[in-house]
Amino acid sequence: MSFIAELSERMPQRVHAPGTPEYEAGAAVFAGSGTPDVVVRPASAAEVAEAVRAAVAAGAPIAVKSGGHGSAPVTGGLVIDLSxxxxxxxxxxxxxxxxxxxxxxxxxxxxxxxxxxxxxxxxxxxxxxxxxxxxxxxxxxxxxxxxxxxxxxxxxxxxxxxxxxxxxxxxxxxxxxxxxxxxxxxxxxxxxxxxxxxxVDGLVGGHVRFDQSDVRAVVGAWRDVFRDGPDELNSTLLVMPPLMPEMPAGPQMSVALVGSEDDLRRLLEPLLSLPSVADVSLGPVAYPDLLEAAPPGEPPFRFVGGNGFVPDLSDAALDVFVSALDREVPTMLLLRALGGAFSRVPTDATAVAHRDGRALVAVNGILPADATDDQVAAARAGVDEAIAFTSGAYSNFSPEFGDDVTAIYPPAxxxxxxxxxxxxxxxxxxxxxxxxxx
Ligand SMILES: Cc1cc2nc3c(=O)[nH]c(=O)nc-3n(C[C@H](O)[C@H](O)[C@H](O)COP(=O)(O)OP(=O)(O)OC[C@H]3O[C@@H](n4cnc5c(N)ncnc54)[C@H](O)[C@@H]3O)c2cc1C
Missing domain, CATH: 3.30.465.10 (Uridine Diphospho-n-acetylenolpyruvylglucosamine Reductase; domain 3)
Structure with a gap:
């Protein structure tokens, strides 16, 4: 008897074959739909264990799915859908x-x-x-x-x-x-x-959008605010190229402070006083309001990206990151403020070792979905040039899956x-x- 028949007999309500809605849901990840042999949707750790034992005994590959945002679609084998x-x-x-x-x-x-x-x-x-x-x-x-x-x-x-x-x-x-x-x-x-x-006692935050007139000044002021700011202040700065009319180009800061709105505006003053400020939306927020839904379906673009930690956001490093935006390939730059509690955890306390990062920098060349090899190579060159100013990489932002994890984990x-x-x-x-x- 095949392991699928065996599992179906033992937990029929959990085992889903091709053609069922549960199979379709379990086989789909953010990056597309796979074709596993079967999807199991267990309702307890004991049922997960049963599925694992059956697949291992049969030598069938196992893929584990939680939110599906960080894996490629699979072919064959068993998907354990944890939904x-x-x-x-x-x-x-x-x-x-x-x-x-x-x-x-x-x-x-x-x-x-x-x-x-x-x-x-x-x-x-x-x-x-x-x-x-x-x-x-x-x-x-x-x-x-x-x-x-x-x-x-x-x-x-x-x-x-x-x-x-x-x-x-x-x-x-x-x-x-x-x-x-x-x-x-x-x-x-x-x-x-x-x-x-x-x-969390008192949470304020929101977004500040800037026009494209002086991106370097925005990035420099953002660096200064977060280099000197308190641990309670968190932010990402995203600089988007002109892509589609519904997506505003230029720098957009998302920010949150555990504290008061007055304190937030005072801390952000060097950014809020820049002439390129286009829109300010700040005020009391609840944590769920800070989270956004992922865009539905596969994006109509191909991303060629890289990321790394930066212990010191020097002027020279910022110049390089911002100049990556001037390349022919439309390029997106993301800066996440680190330091604070993140950096006080010892390097060997967890498997995330790059604790000296003051920021995480991600650079993505954005190409049409059917980009040619030459276009991909040009995008890769631009990304690599910028990422050379960083060290290590953050696994969850590293889109190329596989066995080469040497950028993510230092040798020890x-x-x-x-x-x-x-x-x-x-x-x-x-x-x-x-x-x-x-
Ligand atoms: C729109 C979007 C926004 C994002 N924003 C952020 C962000 O703000 N911060 C950040 O850190 N990352 C972010 N990420 C990256 C995200 O953390 C990774 O893609 C992550 O792997 C997604 O987890 P998932 O459970 O949704 O993915 P899945 O594809 O389900 O899982 C990813 C990997 O983890 C394994 N896995 C998942 N759950 C389990 C489990 N319970 N037991 C064992 N293995 C498991 C899977 O087998 C697979 O190898 C974002 C990604 C997207 C697409």
Whole structure:
């Protein structure tokens, strides 16, 4: 009997064959639709373990899906779709511990915690999955205030390649817990995350848009504000090329401060007084309002990108980043303010080692979906020139999946991750998007 027939017999309501809506949903990721042999949508860690054991025994490849925003569509094998494991439960003992299912979305977490005045650092998009973002590090709102998502992680429930269910924390499995904080989905299926949510007393923020008349002045003022600003101030600065009429070109800052609106406007004064300010929308916000929905479907563009951490946003580095915008290929520049709590975590405390970054810089050449090889090469050259001013890379922003993870993990981190992988998954059952081989 095939493993699919066997699983269908044991948990018929969880196993979905081609042609069913559950199969279509499980086979689809942000980047397109795959053609796995079967989709399993488990409702408990025990059911995940059953699916893993059956696929491993049959030698079938396993793909794990949380939000689907960080993986390529798969061909053949089994997709474990975690969408039914999406509960968000705040402990009622005052500990601020929140248990989050491995298939929940960050919008669910923000909505559940906001009435309690609590947050967990997350990305800035509602429908990105908790699973992929958290296992890769988790960079977003509150990174300067409370660190990365993984810095707030206290325990995970993990289904291993052997089909065991482990409760993994710093005391029970120190090395495995270290690896799970940044090492991606290479070590098993996380069915439940436990984070220590943080109190937020007064949140203000919003957006400031600038015209394109002096991008360098905006980027320089942004750098100064965030170099000297308090940990409670978080921001990204996105500079868009002219692409489509509905997408405004030029710098757009998203910002949030745990504090008052007066303080926010005072801190941002060097930016708000620039002559290129085109639109200011700042005021009290609830955390869910800071998160945006991902654009639906596959974008009509091909992105050629790179990213890296910058310990010192020197004038020379800013000149290079801004000049990347002047190339023939339309190019997008993203700066995320770091430092603060993010940088106070020791380099070897988690698998996200680039803790000296004062900013994360991402540069993306934007090409038509049917770009020629020459166009791709031209875009790549521009991106590489700018990224040469950075060090390392952030896994969740690294769009090229595969076995080369040397930009993401420094050699000592990668050696340590491989040692954990050899221990917990020697047969390389879990081949995450950024794959750590045993
Ligand atoms: C629109 C958009 C906005 C984004 N914004 C941010 C941001 O603000 N900050 C940021 O840090 N990143 C951001 N990202 C990147 C995002 O964090 C990664 O793409 C991440 O991998 C997405 O997670 P997912 O669960 O949605 O993806 P998936 O494709 O489901 O998973 C990604 C990888 O993680 C593995 N995985 C997922 N869940 C589990 C689990 N429970 N157990 C084991 N393995 C698992 C998968 O197998 C796969 O290898 C953004 C991406 C997009 C598309």
């Amino acid at each position: 039914a494991l999406n509960a968000v439960e705040l402990a009622d003992d005052g500990s601020r511990l929140v248990h989050v299912g491995g298939g929940a979305h960050w919008g669910d977490v923000a909505a559940a915690l906001t009435p309690h005045g609590l947050v967990v650092t997350s990305g800035d998009t509602t429908d990105v999955g908790v699973g992929g973002l958290a296992l890769g590090g988790g960079l977003g709102w509150f990174a300067r205030t409370h660190g990365l998502t993984v810095d707030l992680l206290r325990e995970v429930e993990l289904v291993t390649a052997a089909g065991e269910v482990l409760q993994v924390n710093a005391d029970s499995h120190p090395e495995l817990f270290w690896a799970l904080r940044g090492g991606g989905g290479n070590f098993g299926v996380v069915t439940r995350f436990t984070f220590e949510a943080q109190p 981190t990668l050696d340590r991750l491989r040692a954990v992988k050899r221990e917990i998954d020697p047969g390389d059952v879990f081949r995450a998007s950024h794959h750590i081989a045993p």
